[in-house]
Amino acid sequence: MTKRLQVSGFTAAVSILLLTCSTYAVLRDSDAPVLIFTPDTGRASPSLVMTLTVADATSPIQRILIQARLGSHLIPLLDKTYRDGEKSRRETFSLRNSGLKDGPIELEVSATDASLGNFGRGNTSLRKIPLVIDSVPPRILVKTSPPNVRRGGSGCVLYSLSKEIVQTGVLVGDIFFPAFRQANGYYLCFFAFPYNLDRREFAPRLTAVDPAGNSRTEPLPVVRLPRDFKLDTISLSPNFLEKKDAEFSALVPGGMSALDRFLQVNGRIRRENTRDLLEIGRNTAPDILWSSPFLRLPKSASKAGFADFRTYLWNGEKVDEQVHLGLDLASVAQAPVPAANAGRVVFAGYLGIYGNMVILDHGLGLQSLYSHLSSYSVGVGQAVGKGEIIGATGATGMAGGDHLHFGILLSGLEVSPLEWLDAHWIRDNIADRVKAAGGSLSAGVLPESGAGGSR
Numbered sequence: 039m040t041k042r043l044q045v046s047g048f049t050a051a052v053s054i055l056l057l058t059c060s061t062y063a064v065l066r067d068s069d070a071p072v073l074i075f076t077p078d079t080g081r082a083s084p085s086l087v088m089t090l091t092v093a094d095a096t097s098p099i100q101r102i103l104i105q106a107r108l109g110s111h112l113i114p115l116l117d118k119t120y121r122d123g124e125k126s127r128r129e130t131f132s133l134r135n136s137g138l139k140d141g142p143i144e145l146e147v148s149a150t151d152a153s154l155g156n157f158g159r160g161n162t163s164l165r166k167i168p169l170v171i172d173s174v175p176p177r178i179l180v181k182t183s184p185p186n187v188r189r190g191g192s193g194c195v196l197y198s199l200s201k202e203i204v205q206t207g208v209l210v211g212d213i214f215f216p217a218f219r220q221a222n223g224y225y226l227c228f229f230a231f232p233y234n235l236d237r238r239e240f241a242p243r244l245t246a247v248d249p250a251g252n253s254r255t256e257p258l259p260v261v262r263l264p265r266d267f268k269l270d271t272i273s274l275s276p277n278f279l280e281k282k283d284a285e286f287s288a289l290v291p292g293g294m295s296a297l298d299r300f301l302q303v304n305g306r307i308r309r310e311n312t313r314d315l316l317e318i319g320r321n322t323a324p325d326i327l328w329s330s331p332f333l334r335l336p337k338s339a340s341k342a343g344f345a346d347f348r349t350y351l352w353n354g355e356k357v358d359e360q361v362h363l364g365l366d367l368a369s370v371a372q373a374p375v376p377a378a379n380a381g382r383v384v385f386a387g388y389l390g391i392y393g394n395m396v397i398l399d400h401g402l403g404l405q406s407l408y409s410h411l412s413s414y415s416v417g418v419g420q421a422v423g424k425g426e427i428i429g430a431t432g433a434t435g436m437a438g439g440d441h442l443h444f445g446i447l448l449s450g451l452e453v454s455p456l457e458w459l460d461a462h463w464i465r466d467n468i469a470d471r472v473k474a475a476g477g478s479l480s481a482g483v484l485p486e487s488g489a490g491g492s493r
Contacts, residue, residue, distance in 0.1 A: 104148075138171055191231055192229070192453050207244075208229040233454075268345075286303045315407075322449075335376070372432065377424060405448075409443040409445070413429055
């Protein structure tokens with residue numbers, strides 16, 4: 039009996055000790071919530087939407103409180119209490135209805151968890167964020183005269199801004215062409231007149247956003263020049279479809295006819311590739327890497343032009359319509375392909391309709407594209423000199439025979455390559471305009487006296 043009482047007493051003591059330890063552990067929970075505030079630029083306009091993300095490793099979030107301190111006054115901006123047990127929260131807020139004027143304030147951001155820590159009051163994180171309220175948008179002053187921009191071609195504008203910005207460039211529809219700050223403080227932007235817009239639809243706009251979230255967008259005056267594009271008809275042959283079916287089955291697997299697979303690649307895969315080029319176009323240097331003019335594939339003949347509208351026929355019936363973007367140049371089979379200009383490799387690999395392809399970045403969103411290659415000898419990140427051999431022509435991708443598909447892109451959008459092969463066009467539309475406005479380009483951009491080129 040005595041032994042049983044001793045065991046029972048020992049068990050009770052252990053239980054009490056465990057309960058005491060667990061209670062102590064709960065009460066001393068010191069894992070306070072983690073606060074992440076964005077955008078954390080130190081400036082905010084009244085309309086800027088700010089975000090607070092709160093997370094706690096062990097306990098639910100109970101309350102978030104955001105206040106603005108101006109001197110001894112606290113102005114509530116957001117106060118929320120939660121009871122659903124979530125351990126992370128994301129709240130947005132602004133200063134729109136705070137009544138605060140431009141000038142410095144301090145944000146006091148706090149979050150409290152629902153733990154029993156701090157003797158039942160929960161753990162609180164507090165962050166004080168100095169902030170300047172700024173409601174004045176940047177002013178834009180164009181330094182160059184209205185550029186002449188031909189449909190499918192390129193344009194250039196130089197301008198100044200009245201204050202620091204986080205983003206600026208030219209908008210054409212929903213396509214954004216970023217501008218880049220030059221050594222003299224001006225902003226230089228290459229932009230495009232997309233081939234699929236007519237003169238009335240082409241309405242470029244300059245835009246700038248400052249760190250406080252203030253934005254200004256205004257029309258960019260341009261001289262819109264027309265250009266008509268060639269209509270072409272391509273009759274698909276059984277031999278071509280059979281030859282491409284093995285290659286395209288990796289892009290569009292599954293049981294289907296060679297014609298159906300071709301149409302999938304020529305349509306859906308082509309659209310995906312267009313989005314891929316826009317993404318690759320984001321990877322660009324903030325400085326000019328090239329010199330004038332761009333080089334053409336030596337001893338080559340043009341087999342197809344930029345923005346040729348193609349109708350595809352099968353057994354005499356129309357089965358597809360697409361637009362050819364780029365310049366098809368044919369020489370001997372597997373001809374060496376020189377880099378059209380100095381740059382950096384941003385893509386080297388296989389991409390859908392383009393087959394084996396290399397893309398060189400020349401800075402400020404300007405890139406050159408070399409596709410249908412039989413092979414390539416460069417890798418991503420590699421610096422390439424003007425005229426350096428980067429691969430050999432071939433018939434990969436959508437090519438029906440050995441040739442080079444050469445393209446020029448602005449921020450990932452294909453434009454007419456012929457302009458960039460013309461030293462006079464570069465001088466008249468890029469170099470001279472920037473120089474006259476006080477801008478600075480690489481000395482190599484200016485063509486030598488008497489340099490030729492087809493207009």
